[in-house]
Amino acid sequence: MTVRKVVKMGHPVLLQPASPVESFNTPQLDELVEDMLETMYAYDGAGLAAPQIAVPLRVIIFGVEANPRYPDVEPVEQTVLINPEISFIGKEMESAWEGCLSVPGMRGLVERHKTIHYSGYDQHGHRIERDAEGFHARVVQHEVDHLDGILYPQRIRDMRNFGFEDTLFAESSRSEDSPC
16 A cells, blocks of 8 residues: 555646546556555545556545544545546535545635435445535545546636635635545
């Protein structure tokens, strides 16, 4: 298990769609997942996509229990999700501040669907299907965006709501922080 370097905005792997995983239950996939988990926890992230560690595969991980970057969010079960698909439940949207390990020190206000259905596979090839709302739904949407070559700043509608977190939140709590 290795903590991997997280690539930053501007790296070409973050700008391209990732390739589907074709083989499950392999030593290589197990090692990738373990390294991703170690990396996510080392950086106090809520999620991580394989492209963020320069691996262009459709693999994401996410989960939050007691995380200092997200002290007030509801727990999200640790999940490995491979070749994910998302569908939106209803039309309700909500805005929240997002950050990203690949865009360190910055936050932006991003509107996303409040409720989603997602599916995919774990590293052993077992099917996963869940409905999610709130922070859970936001984390999944954020991480799946990485697999499609999209970073959260591309989803910010008003660039006045994007900046360095030490400036944006100098007087307020970061309890509304979101993914990654």
